[in-house]
Amino acid sequence: MNIIVVGTAGSGKSTFTLNFSDYLRRKGYLVGTVNLDPASPPIYQTEWDIRKFVKAEEVMEQFNLGVNGALLKSVEIAQQHITKLIPDAEYVIIDTPGQMELFLYSNFGENVVESLNGFSTCIFIVDSTRVSTPENFISIIAQSAVVSLRLSIPTLTVFNKCDITEIPDLNEVKRRIGEEEGVLAELMEKLVEFVEYTTLPYRLIRMSSITSAGFDDVFSALNELFCACGDIS
Numbered sequence: 001m002n003i004i005v006v007g008t009a010g011s012g013k014s015t016f017t018l019n020f021s022d023y024l025r026r027k028g029y030l031v032g033t034v035n036l037d038p039a040s041p042p043i044y045q046t047e048w049d050i051r052k053f054v055k056a057e058e059v060m061e062q063f064n065l066g067v068n069g070a071l072l073k074s075v076e077i078a079q080q081h082i083t084k085l086i087p088d089a090e091y092v093i094i095d096t097p098g099q100m101e102l103f104l105y106s107n108f109g110e111n112v113v114e115s116l117n118g119f120s121t122c123i124f125i126v127d128s129t130r131v132s133t134p135e136n137f138i139s140i141i142a143q144s145a146v147v148s149l150r151l152s153i154p155t156l157t158v159f160n161k162c163d164i165t166e167i168p169d170l171n172e173v174k175r176r177i178g179e180e181e182g183v184l185a186e187l188m189e190k191l192v193e194f195v196e197y198t199t200l201p202y203r204l205i206r207m208s209s210i211t212s213a214g215f216d217d218v219f220s221a222l223n224e225l226f227c228a229c230g231d232i233s
């Protein structure tokens with residue numbers, strides 16, 4: 001199973017890759033980790049590192065680009081190397097950059113999916129410390145639905161950092177949106193329907209990539225997607 005880890009900047013993708021791969025290894029699985037972020041050296045041991053081919057800081061200098069432009073250019077250069085970066089393992093966990101526009105506006109994600117063999121799934125990691133208002137919540141859920149649509153693979157939406165913050169209750173968010181008035185409130189009510197295109201209505205998964213709380217839930221949800229027989233299939 002290939003697990004593509006996607007999420008906003010600082011949501012915990014790399015920490016998840018590090019600790020969830022250890023979790024799977026402790027269960028006895030052969031696990032490979034892949035760093036597809038040209039801007040960050042991996043915090044886990046891996047020989048499958050995009051930075052062997054392209055480093056964002058060098059691209060920045062070479063093409064006289066800013067941080068974001070250099071990342072987009074690096075990813076473009078790296079596309080041709082992706083197939084060399086996929087290990088042969090039972091679980092392949094693929095860490096990606098936090099610039100969401102790579103997944104929302106470019107075909108980077110699709111190209112990654114096309115380079116993979118076997119069953120692929122995406123974990124969309126939500127930084128729960130940043131979804132305290134209904135507006136933030138709806139915005140991130142809409143992003144996760146668009147990522148799922150663009151990658152065209154099953155996508156599990158997971159709330160991270162449950163060790164330091166309350167995870168929002170979906171019905172409570174809907175209730176708060178229903179109480180608001182005006183044009184924007186109407187827009188939010190329409191946008192909340194995006195939730196239906198994520199796995200959230202079936203199961204809200206809370207986890208901590210630091211403490212590994214909720215990893216059992218993530219693991220069983222992934223396997224349900226794989227078997228296509230669980231309640232989120």
Ligand SMILES: Nc1nc2c(ncn2[C@@H]2O[C@H](COP(=O)(O)OP(=O)(O)OP(=O)(O)O)[C@@H](O)[C@H]2O)c(=O)[nH]1
Binds near residue numbers: 010096163208210
């Ligand atoms: N308390 C807490 N902190 C976390 C958790 N997951 C990640 N962090 C912290 O959040 C920060 C960002 O974590 P990363 O794993 O680097 O996040 P990322 O999504 O890979 O970040 P980018 O690659 O920059 O987009 C680090 O300081 C982590 O220690 C969590 O579950 N709980």
Ligand SMILES: [Mg+2]
Binds near residue numbers: 013014096
């Ligand atoms: Mg990272």
